[in-house]
Amino acid sequence: MNAADLSEGTDAKGRGPRLLFYLRLVAAQLAMSTLTALQYRLGFWTEGLLGLLWSVIGIAPLFVAVDHLGAVEGWGRWELVVLTGCFTMLSGLFTALLQPALRASMTHILKGTLDYVLLRPADGLVLCLTCAFQPWHLVEVLGGLALVVAGLSLGEAEVTATGLLAGLVTGAAGLMALYAFGVLVLCASFRALQLQALTHVMEALMDFGRWPAQVFPPLLRLLFTFVIPLLVMTSYPAEALLGRLSWGTVAQLAAVSATLLVLARLAWVRSVRGYTSASS
Amino acid sequence: MTAAAAMVRVEGLCKRFSVPRREAGLRAALRALVRREYRVVEAVRDLEFSLAPGERVGFLGPNGAGKTTTLKMLAGLIVPSAGRVEVAGFTPSDRRPEFLRRVSLVMGQKRQLSWDLPAIDNFEFNRVVYEIDPVHYKRRLEELTALLDVGEVMRRPVRQLSLGERMKCELVAALLHGPQVLFLDEPTIGLDVSMQLGIREFIRRYNAEHGATVILTSHYMEDVAALCPRILVIDGGRLRFDGSIEALRRQIRPLRRVSVRAAALPDDPTAMGRVVLREGGRLVLDVAPERVPEVVGALVALPEAQDLAVHDAPLEEVMRALFGREEAADLGGAIGHAR
Incomplete structure (x- = not known):
């Protein structure tokens, strides 16, 4: 074999569509994280137990309080349960997928091992956003989903196919906004190292998403919709599921998320071009 | 060598970094919080060289000379401030997947393998990333693990491997996709003598059998002397010598x-x-x-x-003499003519 056929087996004719490649890549990254979690048995079960415990701790007060909940700014008790479900799902996705990936990527930047990530023949951002995963935190997502189903079933709001579709679209927009915000935080760590604490700030900020948009004064509502779009992530998807959101608003929220995504992508490209690696 | 035949072509390559600086002490640290001073460091200045396919070339130079920065610009990790780089027909800083599939970088002081998993899981991950078809993957893995004798080692978690075993696994991970250009940054650092010899022998054999271009930086002169018929001496970001070790010896310590x-x-x-x-x-x-x-x-x-x-004078002594020379800059006249 010589240089001409060194890349044999990795040439273009053997490769499938890019979407399939990225699906396989993300699956392989998640598999690596799962294998890491399974590598240490005690750690695996402890993580699992803690994941369950956090889910129960997060949801239990709601069950205690549900009988005593009055209306909050036009939201009935079961509607608040739907909102809490949306929040719990998003929080679970954050702690299972985004937060560990951001922390691992920031560590890569700090130690200079981002070099290896950037040398792989795939989109560096996709590799960074899927490089770590805490599978047990997906329990929270299931818990949140159960709350949404319970809230919709037991509440008075009429559940329609259009409402569900609007909820899905708004939820997807919320998730995109969350990831875009995460990418901007990651890009900040290219300039200022040791910014892992920012992921905790993100986590703390997300707590505002527990509340309906209507409880915030207009200025904060604008801030949490267009600048730090926490309400796009939780309150608006809940409203959409409850059939209270117009398609015009859904489109606006999707536009906000898309704009954030474009900004995040531009910031990433700029950050990588300015990347100086760490000296060895 | 014609431009078309070159595997690596570098013209007028420069890299400038803006580095914060401050005086010692608390007062200076507090002042830097408000107003930070920056100084421009020219890490690489006006480099010119080209490498033929299959060449083994060593970058030599003192710490901070610009060797690793040059290597990283060739690999596409750092974007040059000026000049032109072409590797395997691509501009590295574009980081196109077609380019990244043709190169590989091994760094002795950093690892790509996941600490907690056996190396074999990492290899499997690389199979997916580099889209290596299963038949080729199996064949290459068998070949590399036999050459490096890591058949059993690769099944143990990386954290439990010795430094030498880990470096062998790093090499397997870097070569599974069959790169045409292999960048090696201090690959034998910290290894015992027998492991250094083993790694050197492997690199030489891999280059001979596969014709891959190898670019090496190392502080171990024996690595460079044993592996690289051609050396590029870089100091202060400038190319000070390009030729064989013998030619360098004759010139510096005749x-x-x-x-x-x-x-x-x-x-x-x-x-x-x-x-x-x-x-x-x-x-x-x-x-x-x-x-x-x-x-x-x-x-x-x-x-x-x-x-x-x-x-002959030991290479270390030659280098010491070279970097200690006041008139060292004059060596520039020898660039490209000292093989």
């Missing part, structure tokens, strides 16, 4: 080192050459190459002469 042990040494050996050591019955001289036969003849004739040896 004298040959002659040593002997005898029952009685000559009264005035300075007539033969420069005396490096005269201790007990041992004499070490630096002798002009044209006078070596004459001096050897004289030393052999000494009473009970033994252990007579003639060496």
Whole structure:
């Protein structure tokens, strides 16, 4: 074999569509994280137990309080349960997928091992956003989903196919906004190292998403919709599921998320071009 | 070498970094919080060279000379401030997947393998990332693991491997996709002598069998001397020498080192050459190459002469002399003509 056929087996004719490649890549990254979690048995079960415990701790007060909940700014008790479900799902996705990936990527930047990530023949951002995963935190997502189903079933709001579709679209927009915000935080760590604490700030900020948009004064509502779009992530998807959101608003929220995504992508490209690696 | 035939082509390559600086002490630290001063460091200045496919080339230079920065610009990790780089027909900083599939970087001080998993899981991940079809993957894995003797090692978690075993696994991970250009940044750092020899032998064999271009930086001169017929000396970000080690030696330390042990040494050996050591019955001289036969003849004739040896100056000494020279910049005249 010589240089001409060194890349044999990795040439273009053997490769499938890019979407399939990225699906396989993300699956392989998640598999690596799962294998890491399974590598240490005690750690695996402890993580699992803690994941369950956090889910129960997060949801239990709601069950205690549900009988005593009055209306909050036009939201009935079961509607608040739907909102809490949306929040719990998003929080679970954050702690299972985004937060560990951001922390691992920031560590890569700090130690200079981002070099290896950037040398792989795939989109560096996709590799960074899927490089770590805490599978047990997906329990929270299931818990949140159960709350949404319970809230919709037991509440008075009429559940329609259009409402569900609007909820899905708004939820997807919320998730995109969350990831875009995460990418901007990651890009900040290219300039200022040791910014892992920012992921905790993100986590703390997300707590505002527990509340309906209507409880915030207009200025904060604008801030949490267009600048730090926490309400796009939780309150608006809940409203959409409850059939209270117009398609015009859904489109606006999707536009906000898309704009954030474009900004995040531009910031990433700029950050990588300015990347100086760490000296060895 | 024609431009079209070159695997690596570098023209007027520069890299400038803006580095924060401050004086020592709390006051300066507080002042820097408000107003930080920056200084521009020219890490690489106006480099020009080209490498043919299959060449093994060593970058030599003191710490901070710009070797690793150059290597990282060639690999596409750092975007040059000025100049032009082409590797395997691509501009590295574009980081196109087609380019990244043709290169690989191994760094002795950083690892790509996941600490907690056996190396075999990492290899499998690379199979997906580089889209290596299963038949080729199996064949390459068998070939590389046999060459590096890591058949069992790769099944243990990376954290439990010795440094040498880990480096072997890093090499497997880097070569599974069959790169045409292999960048090696201090690959033998911290390894014991036998492991260094093993890694060197593997790299030489891999280059001979696969024709991959190898670019190496190392502080171990033996690595460079054993592996690289051609060296590029970089200092202060500039290319100071491009040629063979022999040519560098001839240029910097042309004298040959002659040593002997005898029952009685000559009264005035300075007539033969420069005396490096005269201790007990041992004499070490630096002798002009044209006078070596004459001096050897004289030393052999000494009473009970033994252990007579003639060496080139050690590479470390050559480098020390090179980087210590005031007139070192003049070496630039030798660039490209000293093979």
